[in-house]
Amino acid sequence: MRSWRRRVVRLLAVAAALLALATVPLGLILYPTLKPYPKADVPAAATQRDRNLQDLAHLRRLPEVERSFTAQSRAAFGQAVAAIEPRAGELDRAGLAMAAAKAVALADNGHTNVLGLAGDRGFNAVPIRLDWFADGLFVIATDEDRQRLLGGQVLGVDGRPLAALVEALRPYVGGPANLAREFVPNLLISPELLHAAGLAATAEGSSFEMRFADGAVGSVELVAKAATRPPHDRFVWPSDNLSPPGRSSGWRHVLDGVVLPTYLTHLDANYWHDFPADDLLYVQINRVSDQGPVGLSAYLSEMLDEAAKKPIRNAIVDLRFNPGGNYTLTADFTRRLPELLPASGRLFILTGAHTFSAAISTAARLRHFAGQRAIIMGEAMGDRSQFWGEGGGTVLPNAKLALRYTTAFHDWEHGCSLSQITTCFLLNYIYGVPAGDLRPTVTIAPRFADYAAGKDPVMAEVMRQLATRQAR
Template sequence: MRGDPWPIFTTLTLAPDAPTGTLDLNGQKLELTDVIWSGERLTANAKGSRGPIPIEAMRTDDRLIGTLRGQTERPFELRAFVLPKAAANRLEAWRQDVDALATRFAAADRSFSPDARVRFQEALRSLRREIPRLNDNQIIARMAAAIALADNAHTRLYLLRNRTALRRLPIRLWWFGDDLRIVRAPRDQAGFLGCRVTAIGGVDAATAKRRVAPLFAGNASWQTYKSSYSLSSPDALQGVGVITDADRVKLTLADCPAAGQVTMATPALVPSDKAVEAWWDLSPLKAATGDWVQALDDKRASLPLHLRQPDHNYWYEALSGTNALYVNYSRSQEDATETTAAFADRVLAEVARTKPSALILDLRFNTGGNLELGRDMMQRLEQATRGIPRYIITGRATFSAGITHLASWREAGNVTIVGEPAGDRLDMWAEGGNIRLPNSGLDAHFANAAHSYSPTPCPPDVACLDMASPDIAPDIPLTERWADYRAGRDVALEAIMADLARRGS
């Protein structure tokens, strides 16, 4: 479907002998009603949140060409495909899923280089042959690793972050330097809080991290972020060979009352199509499903600034004792309580009223969303703060639209980046859509639009957002340690305050 500036991937699913179907659009699955074929002409209505969305189209050979008449009229051209017949057995079912990757997914994606595309198809052919000797988790891991050969973090099999399709242990993990720590656990296992995980299934934590890395593409920072999910998933761990039994997992713990070897039973899968961010588990104020405890529960009243409002996508605060303004932008998505545009007006009014001596923009948890929502705010804020020290805090979860905003500030100049390296490179492929595999139901996300934020030109003949940003590596690189976190410190904000003091601001 034609979008601005990106093409919008759309799936229209029609029942062969019934006036029903579904429309997958921008991550939403809308039910179709009043589906009528009159010769080669199709009319239908999609059930939108603001009323029916009329669809009109004509079938031409293997294409369906028409218009979606919602708030904005959007022309579309869809290519027909027929779902495979019901698989006769498990082996056939998995082969159909692999074939969907080799055909429909490969045709839609633009992120593979020619060499990577060859290796992707070779990996799928090898997997197809070896399916009889592999268990389900091994097959899923091999599919994920094949997709990750694109070397593009947006090109991935949705398993543990954008979806919950694999089981997870009843603990949540975070890396503090080289230490893997338990930051959240069920109340009846509160003794595990703060424990350092030294080994999983007898494999030391650093080696286990390297073994799960091929499941998802990305730079070292993004690999660290994603491993918080994979290392807590017995299904993922079995898939890559860290453990053999996905139903019971042996952990070796240290630096806590529960130190020693423990065996955890794997809970049943509760599948979800809602995104889950690993950084949420760093704040005790982010509610968990069930009765869980968190490593900073005893510091709820004195949390560092960046952990105080995990349920809001954006907010700001004037820092006490200084004239610096702190702006937190943790998700490029409309907040439930205030639109991005209204928030932008409020922030700019604050800048005009207080004339801050420094600006601190915190993007360390901004994993992306809709980059268009924040672009105007970022441009206005950049213009309004010229001439004062400006800092951007980044981290392993700074990704996608978070990278866009980071690059735009770096390109504008006069900005100091503080923290961990961001979770992706300056040049990437993104946007795209999902191909749902016919039997497992797993979603494979492809990328079809280029983002060229470095001085390297955009690829030819493709939708592309172009910038010429210098390197986005931190000017003040920092790594948060467990002792800092437990003490309620924010080492990034402390480093900024020290730098301002050095400048005399």
Template sequence: MIRIFRGGLALVLAFAGLAGTAISTGTAWAQDWSEDLAMFRTEFFEVDNSYSAEERARAEALLAELEANADGMSEPAFVLALAEIVAVADNGHTVLRNTYWQSRYPRLAVRFMIADDGLFIADGQGDYEALAGQRVTAVEGLGLSELRDHFAPYHPGLEGHRDEYIYAFLESPDILNAAGIAERSDTISVTLLNGETVRVGNSDAWPPLAGIWQIIPQARAITFYKAGLVDGDPLYLQEPDELLRYVPMPERDAVYIQFRANIDFSGQMDMRQAATDALTRLQEDAPAYVILDQRFNTGGDLNTTRDLMQAIPEIVGESGHVFAITSARTFSAGISSVGYLKQAGGDRVTIIGAPVGDPLEFWAEGDVIFLPQSGANIGISTERHNYMTGCPEDDCHGSIQRHPIAVDSLAPDYRPVFTYDDFIAGRDPYLEAALSLMP
């Protein structure tokens, strides 16, 4: 996101009350959802600007139907209904952020991971630990494509970015049951590549979510690296808690710079100053090549990195080159950063990886509301971003009006296949591609 709340680190203030008020555990369902519905209508639906006229009419009809029939609904069914209304806008920032389901509802005893070659069980608890590394061909009889189709009505945006959130959906038997996918709400059937079908139950042994990861899912690659599931020590996963990394590669006359966010949501680090320090250091080192790794950058504040992004092509010069690594997790201010870089560098910037997580026109800049009964947290979008036109419209975000981005595309120039075996073995096809393109 570009800013979850208007102004600086206001999101940090939400964490103080998040665990005690918005997030609870267990499956005791409220029967009267009037408080949530009232807040949803007045503080989200009447404020958000991302719906088209047609989308708003459809969402209004769904909301009116829910208001008439919500009494007695189970909590999972209720939050899915809310998620569907939100997702009608089909805007990545206008979303019921489902990561909190992993704190509120029992979690499956396995954790999945999607790679370019399919869906895998990457980790398991107790009796299911032996399933780790197995490829999954179906969950409750549905293949990955069908599971994505079932999830799409509850989460907006591009498929790759939805995959960041699909894990909370797939790993909650309560939610899958409410969605009509699972027959039971305590176990899930999982079919493996060898044809075996196993029924997986829940586990309470997973580490609790903390901080920003209660709202935005932590990258699965980082989660599993920290759990010791990756062989070797690939550069892109090193120092997993660092948000900005500057790694000289003198043997290649290159510098590797990695952003995992455009703001420190904990409030401990001044990312604007950190980006300024990186710029100063880059000017001193004057490399011929820069590898800018934005694959984990889920956003923050687009203003923190703008000067750095615009300066990098000038620093490498006409004979140098910049390689930007992106993924579907590159979102919001992460996309803005790549946009400023590409605009400044043109053909001297090569994009490698998977497509970014949102189209080049989207809505953002709203608050997050936390509903008092269900614990649902919902992102609101109030201002337009358009990185193809420079966003001249009156409803565009002020920073983009003052510092426009106008690029034809941020699609990858090279799209290496990144398999599950690559990940587990500690290989990085994206970085390998960048290095191979250096003379």
């Protein structure tokens, strides 16, 4: 009996040792990915200087969790924060926001940024809204009193040419240059953010040099209004304004009264689809997250079941306004859709600078499984094919500025190797693919005149290519 008990004890000890051997390495891999940002436990501060110093002390802890830093960029970040501290008593909220953004952007990672830096999101704003087109930056919305500015092209602000402003604002956004450019409209409409960056003489208003819709060139003085919406803890994408909000909003829009092109008709829906022709599927995924009674994964599965009953030869997946989410929700779809198409079919993946994070992962998987049948069309996506993601967010305790940190690496061009297991996102060893080059096969950016007329040149090119193939 004692011998039997000793054997059981030994077996349990061996099992425990084996479990420990398996658990300890897994813990070493997972802990850096799951490690939370240290909590900010600060006492009430009496002065702006002390409040800012508390916020900067919290910001200083970013390297404890942020894994995209290199040794060089980590040192540069520390030096940047140290350079802000002597000015703590001088900085208002906008000043702290821009200084912090410039420091965080040194990580040079699209997901690692101060979030919500946008006019009317906790910062003042002039009464116009802007967005980029192939031929420049244009006014797409105004308040009631400034409708004459609709369709105006922005040439400069406060005496600085637009190109110089884009270059000057580049250091405030980490990641590729096209992502930083994408967010320039958010900053240009807020005089206090421009003033904080040293690009405006006053925080109260701005002078915009424009080429107006009638072709005349001139300047217009715009006075800023206080923010009507609270600070935001996510990226604010200017292209969300491309669809008119309706007259009840108090805003006037370039597309008021215009029949909207398909891609602008359902921007408030996370996902929807249509069959423009018997053999063509169009699906627009605007967020990789669930919405309404049917979750994204189930919706896409039911859509493919429906498509399987039709003579589908070609498909279009529109990701142009998709900032990301949970890419596992599209994992089954990205494999099944290419399987549905014949060898002679085509899969068009529509992208733009707003295509970000899990949307990049979705595009990569579609590109991989469709192979030579895949055509990426539109503009470059908003981040590189290799980026750091996951992680989480924190908020500076006094200024309530949100920032994002990242803890897991993604490589959607080559895939993750076993040598990267301590850095790559573990789910990428299940879902990751070596998709190759994710730059557009065909680069097309709408011109403002096309947009204002309700045209979609990207879809027009898709249909042209399909018609050409059918005619052969």
